Amino acid sequence: MSKKDLKKTLYEFCHGFIDERSARIQSQISELKSALDSETKSSAGDKHETGRAMLQLEREKLGQQLAEVQDLNRVMQKIDISSKKTVAALGSLVMTSGANYFLAISAGELKAEDGLNYCISLNTPIGIMLLGKTVGDTIAFNGNVLKIEAIE
DSSP states (O other): OOHHHHHHHHHHHHHHHHHHHHHHHHHHHHHHHHHHHHHHHSOOSHHHHHHHHHHHHHHHHHHHHHHHHHHHHHHHHTOOTTSOOSBOOTTOEEEESSOEEEEEOOOEEEEETTEEEEEEETTSHHHHHHTTOBTTOEEEETTEEEEEEEEO
């Protein structure tokens, strides 16, 4: 797989991660709404009020998670995968002697024939170390020295 194709695959992997997470949260919100509606129809009293309060807290947590997903979408909108970079920045595919890192969002690991590929945020420890580096630079991470072999 070419570097350009790998970068596109990782970009799509990140979007899939966001879509899946968003769908899961939306589903949980729908289930919670149904639970709140049925809780309204149940008996009154302290048990009823406690149940509603617990459901309301859960709804707030899901709202926060949905806001985080929207933040991830905003990060992805800033990425232009067609641009070739010489310095590691948002949207770069950094190929090192150990693994490949797509600087975007923290979406996890994607195994391909090229080896291990990680979609990472610029806020992660390794993302911070890679930011601004160029081909030939080295970083020390988790006791390993990684040499940057290419940036796409």
